[in-house]
Amino acid sequence: MATAIREVGVWRQTRTLLLKNYLVKCRTKKSSVQEILFPLFFLFWLILISMMHPNKKYEEVPDRELNPMDKSMLANVVLGYTPVTNITRNIMQKVSSDHLPDVIITEEYTNEQELIASSLSKPSNFVGVVFKDGVSYELRFFPDTVPVSSIYMDSRAGCSKSCEAVQYWSSGFTVLQASIDDAIIQLKTNVSFWKELESTKAVIMGETAVVEIDTFPRGVILIYLVIAFSPFGYFLAIHIVAEKEKKLKEF
Known part of the structure; x- marks a missing residue:
């Protein structure tokens, strides 16, 4: 019996609250229209931006x-190397x-600084080789010839025809x-692996x-x-404050 009375009381309170809010909305038509139109x-602008x-x-x-x-990719290439030793x-x-x-x-250069200085006046077909020792070296291409960074992150839109890594x-x-590697191997072992190196295949994954x-x-x-639904919070705060002020006055 007590549960039934409590359920009736909750329903009556909910109905009364909804009716009260409806009357408030009817009396404050301007704010009610703003509350609906602003969101x-x-x-509308959200949909437009998405489109x-x-x-x-x-x-x-x-x-x-x-x-x-x-x-033939290396046609007319000018290859400078340093340091100049017998090896x-x-x-x-x-x-x-x-x-x-x-x-x-x-072309031969006595040191790396001379090679770099000479490359400034060379065309884009100049390539530098800097040997660190008899088996290791660095290739110096112009930046517009090979990727600047070994880590390539970009949209796939820029890779539709030719990726930078290619x-x-x-x-x-x-x-x-491959040519320099085979020359080094051949000088060290008297065996050429050029056929194996030449048969190397590259695949774009x-x-x-x-x-x-x-x-x-x-x-x-x-x-x-956030902006679209902020009017709901704004007008809700106004109604809560107004209700509190009304209760304080009655008290």
């Missing part, structure tokens, strides 16, 4: 095998005579590296279908969501 206005900046969808990309290593001279002579006889012009293959970087989300429009949308 609708902001939601202007849709998510980028990319289909699945299969693996793609690149063309075999081609020595480095033999390595570069073997590269020029055995692997790249028609496409390489070699420049290592298309610029002749790999061919030159495929990617699954993805949806790329632009972070800036999403951030704007989140801010607009």
Whole structure:
């Protein structure tokens, strides 16, 4: 019996509260209209922003095998190396005579600083080789020829035709590296591995279908969501304060 009375009391209170809120909304038509129109206005802009900046969808990309290593990629290349020793001279002579006889012009530099200074006045087909010892070296290409960073992070939109990492293959970087490596191996062991190195294949790994989300429009949308529903909190706070003031006056 007590439970039934309590349920009736809760329902009566809820109905009375809803009726009271309805009457308040009817009496404050201006604020009620604002409470409805402001969120609708902001939601309209949210929809417009979403339509202007849709998510980028990319289909699945299969693996793609690149063309075999081609020595013609190094046509008219000017190859400078340092330091000049019997070992480095033999390595570069073997590269020029055995692997790249028609496409390489070699120049000798006494030190790395001289090579760098000379490269400033050279065209973009200049490549520097800095030997650290008899087996290790560094290749110095111009920045627009090979990727500047070994870590490449960018949108797939910029990789639709030719990814930046492929420049290592298309610029002749790999061919030159393989030629120098084989020359070093041949001088150390009297055995050539050029056929094995020349048969190296490169494959651009495929990617699954993805949806790329632009972070800036999403951030704007989140801010607009907060603004869109702020009128509800604003008018609710006004009604609560007004109710409290009314009770204080009655007290």
